[in-house]
Amino acid sequence: MLVVDDTPDNLTLMHDLLRDTYRVKVANNGEKALVIANSVTPPDLILLDIMMPGIDGYEVCRRLQADPLTREIPVIFLTAKSEIEDEQTGLELGAVDYITKPISPPIVMARVKTQLTLKSARDFLKDKNTYLEDQVVRRTEEVVAIQNVTIMVMASLAETRDTDTGNHILRTQNYVKSLAQHLKSHPRFADYLTDSNINMLFKSAPLHDIGKVGIPDHILQKPGPLTAEEFEIMKTHTILGFDAITHAEQSLGIDVEFLTTAKEIARSHQEKWDGSGYPDGLAGDLIPISARLMALADVYDALISRRVYKEPMPHEKAILIIQEGRGKHFDPDVVDAFVEINEDFRLISQRYGD
Known part of the structure; x- marks a missing residue:
């Protein structure tokens, strides 16, 4: 309990009244009151006089309300100002109660107890809400983790049947993310390439070849051209x-948002x-953006990777081939973005090399 009053007799009176029930601190001006309120052990309730030298009680209340660290501390004005307008001002500033002097000790004790009970209830609900919010965050993180693991397991199962691809799924999902990040401010792509959608693209990219689980082994694992x-x-x-997705x-x-993106890809x-x-023979902008990014990432990785029927191609030659496909195989703006960040592709291919 913090009692704030510039008159020593009033401080003594309130201290004697409250000390048998509460731990009491006193301050004889507004500046000291604010220091105590912002200490490591702030009061649970403040009994605040209005007419004080320096900053008055109204200003103290304003500052308490303006500070996130103190705005939850209930304030009861305890003052000789007894006009209705004074009380209205105090309550509008955020005080929870307004008691005029001379005081009635039983009334003061009853109203203090009421406000402390209310504060205790508010604190309990706040703590419970915080706990529930933490639980929601934890459960959401668990769901996302399960989602991510499920995607990677599904994609990896498909890749285990295609012995040539190695870390193909890791490389391509990172190529796609790099392209998307670079294009997110481009006028043609800005509306779609939000941070949320880029995250969906990154999660969904590994499923681009999930349909290979349905291709017969003698074709999928053929050691040569088809x-x-x-x-x-x-x-x-x-x-x-x-169809599977x-x-x-x-x-x-x-x-499910990420499955919608996975279907497109x-x-x-x-x-x-x-x-x-x-x-489907789609052309131009009829091809989903997600699939356009995946197309370039997939081709680049095929070009630089070793296959049983070919040697890996140098990065520089892969760039030239993709440039030749500008406006034919690939969206021209996607090719331009790739050329600008081609070194990122090289680094990704090295980081996740077979």
Whole structure:
């Protein structure tokens, strides 16, 4: 309990009244009161006089209310100012009660007890809310972690059947993120490439080839180029992946943001800017942005990686081939972004090398 009054007799009176029930501190001016209120052991309640030299009680109350560290401390004005306007001012400033002098000790004790009871209830609810908020954060983090692990497990299972790809999923998801970060301020992409969507892209990218689990081993693991007929079967991995993710989403009964992005990538990452890709022959801006980014990331990684039927290509040559695909295979602005940050791609490929 903090009692603030510039008159020694009043301080003695209140100290004697309260000391058998509460631990009491006193201050004979507003400046000292603010120091005590901001100490490591702030009071649970302040009994505050108004008419004091220096800063008056009204100003003390204003400053207490303005400071996040003290605004929750209830203030009861204890004053000789008895006009209705004075009381109204005090309550408007944030005081919880207003008692006029001369005081009635039983009334003061009763009203102090009431305000401390209310403060205790508020503190309990605040602590409980904080606990519940912490639990929500913890559970949300658990859900996100499970989501991330599930994605990586699904993607890794697909990749284990394709022995040539190695760390392909790690590289491509980081390529996609790097491209997205670079394009987020571009007028054509700014609306879509929010921080939230970039995070979804990063999470979803590993599922781009999930449909390969449905491709027969003799095609998927063939130690050489595919025949035309085999390639037609290989192309179905886009639809197989899309259908698998769609089925999973339907089983949940709700739309899931990262699965929506995963569906786009799985189905459309083999589409080409000029409309010559598959499975739907989409062209230009009809191809989802997520799939356009994935397309370039996927091709770059295929070019620089070793396969049973080819040696890895130097980074510089891969850049030239992707530039040749500008406006044909790839969105021109995505190619330009890739060229500008191509060194990031090189570093990612080294960091997650096979």
